[in-house]
Amino acid sequence: MSSPIKVATASLAGCFGCHMSLLDIDERLIDLVGHIQFDRSPLTDIKKVGPCDLGLIEGGVCNAENVEILKAFRRQCKILVAVGACAINGGVPAMRNQYSLAECLEEAYLHGTGIDNPQIPNDPELPLLLNQVHPIHEVVWIDYFLPGCPPSADTIFTFLDELLSGRPIQFAYQQIHYD
Amino acid sequence: MIADDAPQSTTHMTSTGDGSAHELLQRLIELQQTYHHIPWTEIERLSRQLSLSQSHIVGVIEFYSFLHTTHQGEYEIFISDNITDQMQGSRLLAELLAKGLGIEIGTTRADKRVSLNYTSCIGMGDQGPAALINGYTLTALTTERINQIIQRVDASTPLDQWPRSLFEVSSKTRRKDIILNSEYIPGAAIAAGLKNGPTSLLNQLEQSGLRGCGGAGFSTASKWRFCAAADAEKRFVVCNADEGEPGTFKDRYLLQAHTDRLIEGMTLCAAVIGSSTGFIYLRGEYRYLLQPLNEILEQRRKAGLLGQSILGQANFNFDIKIHLGAGAYICGEESALIESLEGKRGIPRSRPPFPVTQGYCGFPTVVNNVETFCNAAMIAQRGPEWFRQVGTPASPGTKLLSISGDCERPGIYEFPFGTSIRDILHACGAQQTLAVQIGGAAGRMIPATEFNRTIAFEDISTGGSFMIFNQNRELLRAIENFTHFFRHESCGFCTPCRVGSSLLAKQLSKVMVGHATAKDLDEMSILGSLMQKTSHCGLGQTAANPILDGLGKFPSLFQSRLRATSFEPAFDLDASLEEARLLTGRDDPDAHLEGGGV
Structure with missing residues (x-):
C-alpha cells in the first residue's frame, strides 16, 4: 500500500467504549500505523474534520451538535461507518425515547x-x-454498520484490514454474531 | 344472523377442564372476560394449578392481543383497522367514538368503564366498518350507530340489552357455483366413507384433486394419507378457523351458514385417519359464533353424527372441541396454531417434522382450512367427477372469494378456479379499478395490466381475500396499512421478521412524509429480499410483499415522493428541537438546525 488513508472518528451519544475497543487491537496498532493517518478524532484533538477516506462514528444522535458533526463527517468522508449498537440503534441513550424530553429534563434538573x-x-x-x-x-447515508456493544477489537481490525487491502469486507461468524 | 349469545358474558366456555397446561389459553380468555384483565392473584393460582411458572403465564398473556395484565374497560372496544375498514370511514368513526366516550384511542378511561383500541382485520370486510365489544362483533358502523354505542356505554347498559341490530352479521352470498348450489345431505359423506373404507375415500379425494383452501394448496388426499400412515397411537383432526388474513371472511360465512358441512368433513377425516378427537381453532374475533357452533355440535351428537358410535358404527367415536384464539394472526400458521392449541404462545415450529407426523402433543395431526373440510364432505357425497367438472386441471373445483373494497356488491362469491380477475371484477360491479390485492396482506398486488390473469394455484393462488382499489385510492396507504399490520403481528421469534418488519415500516413512513431518496428505495428492496430469504416462517417471508410488489409494479407511487438529493434525514431536524427550545426558552441561531441532507 502507498500513501496512508486518512481516518476521522467521533463519539456522539456514546460512551467511548467503541473507541476503547479500537485501541484494544493492541500490537496490531503498530501494523496500522504506516497505513493510517488520523484526522479529527478524540485521539488527536483536532477539532474540525477535513477531507478523509474513512469516518468512524460511535454513538447515536441526541442533540444539535451531534447532527452538525455527523453532517460534517458525511461531507468530508468518502466512507462513513456506524460503529456499535448506539450508532446503529440508538442504544442505551435511546432508552429515554419512551419519555418526553420535558419529563427527562424535569426529572434530572x-x-x-x-x-x-x-x-x-x-x-x-x-x-x-x-x-x-x-x-x-x-x-445521513451510512456505508457500513459494525454491530456490537462494542464491536470487538478483532471485528474492527478485520474491517480496517480488509478495507485497506481492497478486499470485500467479510467477517467470521463470531465477529458479528452474539447469539 | 343475530349473535344471540352476545349477552352471556363469561360462563359458557370451551376449556377441557382437565387441569392440564393445554388449558392455559382458554382459562386466560375466561379471566379476561370476567375481570377485563388477568389479575395477579389469578396468575399465581394458575401457576399452581397447571404447574407452570408465572413468567410463562405472563409470556402467554403478553403474546395475545386480547389478553392484558393491565385493567381494560368493562366495555373493551376494538375497532377493526384493515384498509377496507379505513376506506369505509373507520378512522373517523373511531375518533368520533373516542370523543364521545371522552377517551384517547389506545387507552382505558379513568373510571375503567371503557377501553378503546384498534385491532387487525376482524373479518367483516363486506359489512364494515366493524368493531368488537367484549369479543362480540359490531357491524356496519355509522355515526348513528356510534352514538347508540356511546349512549349505552355511558348508561352502563348490559350488552344483552343492546339492540340486536348492532350485532347483525349478514351471510349473503353473491354468486354460487357447484359447491354452494349442491344440497348437503346430513351424514351422507360419513356413511359413504364408512361404507367404502378409507382407501377408497382417499382415492376419491385424490381423483378430485382437492387442494388446501387456506392458500398453500397442498393436496388434501396426500395430507390425510401421510397422517394415516404415520405410526402413532393417537391422531388428531384440526380445523383452522383462525381466518386472520386481512380482507378474508369466507370461513366466517361457512362457519355460520354451512357448519354441518365442516363438521361432516372433519368427521370424515377422522374416519379416514383414525382419530377420536378434533378441534376447531376459532379465532377470537369470531367468538359470536361459539355458541351456535356448540349448538350444532350438540345437535349432531343427538343425531348420531358425532360422539360415540357414529352412525351406529360401534368402533367409530369422534368428538370435537372448540378452542378460542385471542387475537394473533400468526396462529393461522398451522404449527403456531398447534402451539396455541396446546395453550402456549403461538410461535411457529421448525418444520420438518410437519404436523402430519408430529402435530398436536407430538401426535400426527391433520390441519385443514374450513373450506377444505367442507369441500371434502361434498366430494365424498357427490364424487370426484362432480368436483372436477369446473376449474382447471391443476386447480379443480371452485374457490370462495371474500370480495371487499371498491365495488358495488362486496360479499361472498364462489368462482371456478381459472376465472380471470377481469371477470370477477365485472361480476362484483367494480369500476375504474386501479389494483386488486389478492390473498390478503401476504398476497400480491395486481395492477390493471394483469387483470387477464386467473385465480388458480398455477397462476395467482389465494386463501380467498380479494380487496379492490379504484383509481381514487392512494395505493401507498394500503401498502402502509399492510406493512404496519405485519409489524404488529410479527411473533418476535426470529430477527429478520421482528426487526425487518419494523425497519420496513419506518422506511416506508420516510417515503410517506417525503423525506426519502432513491437510496432508501434500494435499501427497502435489499431488506425485503433478506426477509424473504431468512425469516423463520411464512409471515416474515411475505411481510415485505406489499412493498416489493409496490416497488416492482407501481414504482411511480414511491418515486413521485422522493427528494432529488442523494440522501435526506428521516425526520424534520429543526422541528425535533422545538420541545427543547420551549423548555429552555432559547431561540438563538444555535438553537436551530438546517434541514436537508448531505
Whole structure:
C-alpha cells in the first residue's frame, strides 16, 4: 500500500467504549500505523474534520451538535461507518425515547433527589437536545454498520484490514454474531 | 344472523377442564372476560394449578392481543383497522367514538368503564366498518350507530340489552357455483366413507384433486394419507378457523351458514385417519359464533353424527372441541396454531417434522382450512367427477372469494378456479379499478395490466381475500396499512421478521412524509429480499410483499415522493428541537438546525 488513508472518528451519544475497543487491537496498532493517518478524532484533538477516506462514528444522535458533526463527517468522508449498537440503534441513550424530553429534563434538573437551585440549563453554549435519540442512518447515508456493544477489537481490525487491502469486507461468524 | 349469545358474558366456555397446561389459553380468555384483565392473584393460582411458572403465564398473556395484565374497560372496544375498514370511514368513526366516550384511542378511561383500541382485520370486510365489544362483533358502523354505542356505554347498559341490530352479521352470498348450489345431505359423506373404507375415500379425494383452501394448496388426499400412515397411537383432526388474513371472511360465512358441512368433513377425516378427537381453532374475533357452533355440535351428537358410535358404527367415536384464539394472526400458521392449541404462545415450529407426523402433543395431526373440510364432505357425497367438472386441471373445483373494497356488491362469491380477475371484477360491479390485492396482506398486488390473469394455484393462488382499489385510492396507504399490520403481528421469534418488519415500516413512513431518496428505495428492496430469504416462517417471508410488489409494479407511487438529493434525514431536524427550545426558552441561531441532507 502507498500513501496512508486518512481516518476521522467521533463519539456522539456514546460512551467511548467503541473507541476503547479500537485501541484494544493492541500490537496490531503498530501494523496500522504506516497505513493510517488520523484526522479529527478524540485521539488527536483536532477539532474540525477535513477531507478523509474513512469516518468512524460511535454513538447515536441526541442533540444539535451531534447532527452538525455527523453532517460534517458525511461531507468530508468518502466512507462513513456506524460503529456499535448506539450508532446503529440508538442504544442505551435511546432508552429515554419512551419519555418526553420535558419529563427527562424535569426529572434530572427540577424534581430529582438532592437538587440545589433547580432549573433547566439554557446556556447557549450547550447544544439543545433533540426530542428523541436517533440512530445515525436516520440523519445521513451510512456505508457500513459494525454491530456490537462494542464491536470487538478483532471485528474492527478485520474491517480496517480488509478495507485497506481492497478486499470485500467479510467477517467470521463470531465477529458479528452474539447469539 | 343475530349473535344471540352476545349477552352471556363469561360462563359458557370451551376449556377441557382437565387441569392440564393445554388449558392455559382458554382459562386466560375466561379471566379476561370476567375481570377485563388477568389479575395477579389469578396468575399465581394458575401457576399452581397447571404447574407452570408465572413468567410463562405472563409470556402467554403478553403474546395475545386480547389478553392484558393491565385493567381494560368493562366495555373493551376494538375497532377493526384493515384498509377496507379505513376506506369505509373507520378512522373517523373511531375518533368520533373516542370523543364521545371522552377517551384517547389506545387507552382505558379513568373510571375503567371503557377501553378503546384498534385491532387487525376482524373479518367483516363486506359489512364494515366493524368493531368488537367484549369479543362480540359490531357491524356496519355509522355515526348513528356510534352514538347508540356511546349512549349505552355511558348508561352502563348490559350488552344483552343492546339492540340486536348492532350485532347483525349478514351471510349473503353473491354468486354460487357447484359447491354452494349442491344440497348437503346430513351424514351422507360419513356413511359413504364408512361404507367404502378409507382407501377408497382417499382415492376419491385424490381423483378430485382437492387442494388446501387456506392458500398453500397442498393436496388434501396426500395430507390425510401421510397422517394415516404415520405410526402413532393417537391422531388428531384440526380445523383452522383462525381466518386472520386481512380482507378474508369466507370461513366466517361457512362457519355460520354451512357448519354441518365442516363438521361432516372433519368427521370424515377422522374416519379416514383414525382419530377420536378434533378441534376447531376459532379465532377470537369470531367468538359470536361459539355458541351456535356448540349448538350444532350438540345437535349432531343427538343425531348420531358425532360422539360415540357414529352412525351406529360401534368402533367409530369422534368428538370435537372448540378452542378460542385471542387475537394473533400468526396462529393461522398451522404449527403456531398447534402451539396455541396446546395453550402456549403461538410461535411457529421448525418444520420438518410437519404436523402430519408430529402435530398436536407430538401426535400426527391433520390441519385443514374450513373450506377444505367442507369441500371434502361434498366430494365424498357427490364424487370426484362432480368436483372436477369446473376449474382447471391443476386447480379443480371452485374457490370462495371474500370480495371487499371498491365495488358495488362486496360479499361472498364462489368462482371456478381459472376465472380471470377481469371477470370477477365485472361480476362484483367494480369500476375504474386501479389494483386488486389478492390473498390478503401476504398476497400480491395486481395492477390493471394483469387483470387477464386467473385465480388458480398455477397462476395467482389465494386463501380467498380479494380487496379492490379504484383509481381514487392512494395505493401507498394500503401498502402502509399492510406493512404496519405485519409489524404488529410479527411473533418476535426470529430477527429478520421482528426487526425487518419494523425497519420496513419506518422506511416506508420516510417515503410517506417525503423525506426519502432513491437510496432508501434500494435499501427497502435489499431488506425485503433478506426477509424473504431468512425469516423463520411464512409471515416474515411475505411481510415485505406489499412493498416489493409496490416497488416492482407501481414504482411511480414511491418515486413521485422522493427528494432529488442523494440522501435526506428521516425526520424534520429543526422541528425535533422545538420541545427543547420551549423548555429552555432559547431561540438563538444555535438553537436551530438546517434541514436537508448531505
